[in-house]
Every structure is written in structure tokens, then in C-alpha cells.
Amino acid sequence: MEKKIDKTIDKSIDKTGVRIGMWLFLYTEIILFGGLFVLYAAYFHKFPDLFAQGGKELNRVLGTVNTAVLLISSFTVAASITALQRGKKGQTISLLLFSIFCGAVFLVNKYFEWSAKFHHDIFPNSATLQDGPDGLNIFFGLYYVITGLHGLHVIIGMLLLTITLVLVIKERVHKDRFQLLENSGLYWHLVDLIWIFVFPLFYLVL
Amino acid sequence: MNTQESQHIISYKMLGIVLAALLALTGVTVAVSSVDLGVFNVPVALLIASTKATLVLLFFMHMKYESRVIIVSFISAVVFLGILISLMFFDVAFRYFS
Numbered sequence: 001m002e003k004k005i006d007k008t009i010d011k012s013i014d015k016t017g018v019r020i021g022m023w024l025f026l027y028t029e030i031i032l033f034g035g036l037f038v039l040y041a042a043y044f045h046k047f048p049d050l051f052a053q054g055g056k057e058l059n060r061v062l063g064t065v066n067t068a069v070l071l072i073s074s075f076t077v078a079a080s081i082t083a084l085q086r087g088k089k090g091q092t093i094s095l096l097l098f099s100i101f102c103g104a105v106f107l108v109n110k111y112f113e114w115s116a117k118f119h120h121d122i123f124p125n126s127a128t129l130q131d132g133p134d135g136l137n138i139f140f141g142l143y144y145v146i147t148g149l150h151g152l153h154v155i156i157g158m159l160l161l162t163i164t165l166v167l168v169i170k171e172r173v174h175k176d177r178f179q180l181l182e183n184s185g186l187y188w189h190l191v192d193l194i195w196i197f198v199f200p201l202f203y204l205v206l
Numbered sequence: 207m208n209t210q211e212s213q214h215i216i217s218y219k220m221l222g223i224v225l226a227a228l229l230a231l232t233g234v235t236v237a238v239s240s241v242d243l244g245v246f247n248v249p250v251a252l253l254i255a256s257t258k259a260t261l262v263l264l265f266f267m268h269m270k271y272e273s274r275v276i277i278v279s280f281i282s283a284v285v286f287l288g289i290l291i292s293l294m295f296f297d298v299a300f301r302y303f304s
Contacts, residue, residue: 016273023276027283034287041291042298044248060236067232075225078216078266085215182268189267196258199232200251204239 050135055205063203073102
């Protein structure tokens, strides 16, 4: 008896409701990063020249590569949803694996980027920044906070995609029940969306 | 309750076109950044970024086929962020006069 009831509950998922829930969470994420962008805007207004000088210190090539990596991974995640909707499990699995791999590539690039900065004595509380002009210190402070928080989101996104991948392999996530994949995908796209704004604001300021 | 759940499937081809557009716009934004446009530096960069964000939202995040609740609530979230950022300048812009 009880099992029967469970099954009916199982089958009637409020698909729209699940998605609205995810979007509501994403709005809080937008405001979270939005707050940091407010800080960026205010200090950029005060120190435009020093922000440009700081931006020139950043590795433009690595930034561009990372942008491309995130865009491609966003594409493969979106494609994995299409694959699952069409009932192609194998394709879904390989697309998800590739997306997680892209996330790892992004983090490795970030690691090299940050290491190079540390090497040049540019990190929070470093002597160069402490004794340097305020604007430069603030620029790199914001750089570390925003890219750090973004990197954390990449890690969480990779974790979500991995969980989804396991459930796809176990066939708990499938053609008629792909809300988890959809929501993990939405999270991954949000990470990409934030990077789309971080990239020009930090790496390409003139 | 909702019998017509949106089950829109976006083809690989469509997604591929969107990806190509996004990569092209990334190229444009990098190219434009080496040209000094004066006051327009930031607005142009932000305009390109917003275009990219719109493409991601519409196609990758399925916003184009989404129900009205999500579209309206998303737009209001962005509008409030816009209010937050723009009203901040009423303070900051007049604070550092000298």
C-alpha cells in the first residue's frame, strides 16, 4: 500500500516548480556577485588609471583561454541535456565527462595564473600591494575575492555535474526525469555567465 | 497539474551556432580592448558581455522556451541589480569632487 503511494508521488514531479526553485536560488547568486560588482564599479570610478594598470598585470592569454574553455563546457552541458531528452545515455555521459574535464582545465589555468601573481609578490597583504598605491591594492583585492569566489563556484559546479553523471550512469536520471541534470546545468551556466562579466572587467580594462 | 510541460529540445546544430557566436564575440571583445575608445571603453565591453550573457540565457539556459514566471522574475532580479548599481553612483559620483 505505502509503496504504491510512493510511486505515484515519484511520478508526478512538478517540473516547472523544480526549475523555479533553482532560478530563485540563482537570483541570490546574481545578487551575491552583483554586490561585489558594485564595489568594483565604485572603486573603478575612483581609481580608473590604477585599475587599468592592474589589469595590464593580468595574463590576457590565460584569461581568454579560460573564457573559451568555460563557453565550450557550457555548450557541452547544454548538449548533454539535449542528448538525455533524446534518450541517448552514452552521449550524455561523454558530454558530461568532457564538461567536468573543462572545469578542471579552468582551475589548472587559474592555479598557474595565481602562482605567477604570488611569484611577483602580488597577493593580499603582500609588501608590494601594501606599500603601493591604494587603487592597485583594491584592484587586486577585488580580483582575488571575485575570481576566488568564482573558482569556488566552479568546484561546486563540477561536484554537481559529477553527482548528476553518477545518477545518469545508474539510470536514476533519465529521459523522463532529467530535472537534476537541468538544474546542475543551470548552475554551470550561471558560473559561465558571471565569468563573461569578470573577464572584460578585470583582464581587458584599459 | 500543468499538462503542457515545456519539453523543448534544442538541436545540437542550434547550440553549436550559439557557441560559435559566443566565441566570436569573445574575439571581438579582446580585439576592441586594444583600441582606446575613451569614455566608451567600459560601455562597449559591457555591451558585448551583455550580448553574450543574453545568448547563454536564451539558448543554453532555455530561457527562450521558459514559462512567464521565470522570465518575469529573472528580469526583476536584474532590474533590481541595475537599481543597486546605478543609485550607488548618486553617492559615489559626487563624493570625490576634488
